[in-house]
Amino acid sequence: MLSYRHSFHAGNHADVLKHLVQLLVIEKLKQKNKPFVYIDTHSGRGVYDLKSDDANKTSEYKAGIIKLLAEQKKAPEVILQYLDLVAPNNAGALTQYIGSPEIARLSLREIDKLVLMELHNNEIDLLKSNMRGDNRIAVHHRDGFEGLAACVPPKPARGLVLIDPAYEVKQDYDFVVKQLQKAYKKWPTGIYLVWYPVLATQRDHSQNLIRKLTNLGVSSLLQVELGVSEQQADFGMHASGMLVVNAPFQLDEKIKPALEWLTPLLAQDDKAYAKLEWLITPA
Numbered sequence: 318m319l320s321y322r323h324s325f326h327a328g329n330h331a332d333v334l335k336h337l338v339q340l341l342v343i344e345k346l347k348q349k350n351k352p353f354v355y356i357d358t359h360s361g362r363g364v365y366d367l368k369s370d371d372a373n374k375t376s377e378y379k380a381g382i383i384k385l386l387a388e389q390k391k392a393p394e395v396i397l398q399y400l401d402l403v404a405p406n407n408a409g410a411l412t413q414y415i416g417s418p419e420i421a422r423l424s425l426r427e428i429d430k431l432v433l434m435e436l437h438n439n440e441i442d443l444l445k446s447n448m449r450g451d452n453r454i455a456v457h458h459r460d461g462f463e464g465l466a467a468c469v470p471p472k473p474a475r476g477l478v479l480i481d482p483a484y485e486v487k488q489d490y491d492f493v494v495k496q497l498q499k500a501y502k503k504w505p506t507g508i509y510l511v512w513y514p515v516l517a518t519q520r521d522h523s524q525n526l527i528r529k530l531t532n533l534g535v536s537s538l539l540q541v542e543l544g545v546s547e548q549q550a551d552f553g554m555h556a557s558g559m560l561v562v563n564a565p566f567q568l569d570e571k572i573k574p575a576l577e578w579l580t581p582l583l584a585q586d587d588k589a590y591a592k593l594e595w596l597i598t599p600a
């Protein structure tokens with residue numbers, strides 16, 4: 318039974334970090350005039366209504382994307398590029414937040430392709446409807462963990478995979494490791510972006526996940542993490558991160574100014590922090 322709904326969380330601090338890294342990788346791939354494939358294993362519905370009851374039950378977007386919009390005059394170039402995409406008419410109030418498939422759809426070129434997977438019955442219908450009419454896109458109602466190994470290497474064998482599970486069950490952490498290992502064996506030159514939450518101490522599995530991915534035998538691994546508040550003992554997600562396998566050349570240099578700007582902006586207390594570290598340095 319899938320109970321997680323991203324509509325409660327769309328546009329929060331974790332989405333900002335995830336989508337910024339996603340977009341920077343896409344922009345790096347677009348620097349070459351060669352087609353590539355974007356694969357999303359856990360797509361969600363693609364577009365989220367910020368006026369909905371779900372979004373306003375938690376109002377997480379107000380402590381995320383809305384803060385960026387309020388301070389955009391002082392934002393570095395990389396942030397402005399992200400804001401141009403997610404909030405193109407940002408003069409008024411933001412009424413929707415776009416998710417990873419829509420970010421990819423808007424930024425990929427005619428020559429590129431998208432493969433989107435989603436398991437939830439309701440989310441897949443919304444995703445299909447939001448992606449309708451674009452013949453670059455294949456949408457699959459299936460388990461994204463299984464689907465990943467089945468659809469790599471893609472044709473052309475150039476591109477990126479976003480692995481963004483809800484981690485609502487603890488096994489998701491193991492699935493990420495196992496399925497990434499399988500996919501990497503079949504497609505070692507792919508770029509893999511793994512999102513992870515850093516939760517309250519009693520429920521946090523991030524260190525274990527990071528250790529396992531570092532020991533997987535991949536050729537390079539970049540860690541980007543953003544914490545907005547102090548870690549609690551029993552509840553909450555105070556930080557999140559992205560692990561990037563085969564990060565494009567100088568991705569870290571692109572991310573650095575964005576992290577430096579975001580950390581104080583999204584801080585909820587004096588424990589906010591950012592991490593940008595090569596866990597495995599490229600040869």
Ligand code: SAM
Binds near residue numbers: 359362363
């Ligand atoms: N990637 C999206 C974005 O950034 O806009 C958000 C995805 S949300 C964190 C996780 C999604 O995975 C949910 O929509 C959930 O229904 C879906 N999901 C859960 N288990 C899944 C599975 N095994 N395979 C594919 N999708 C799954």
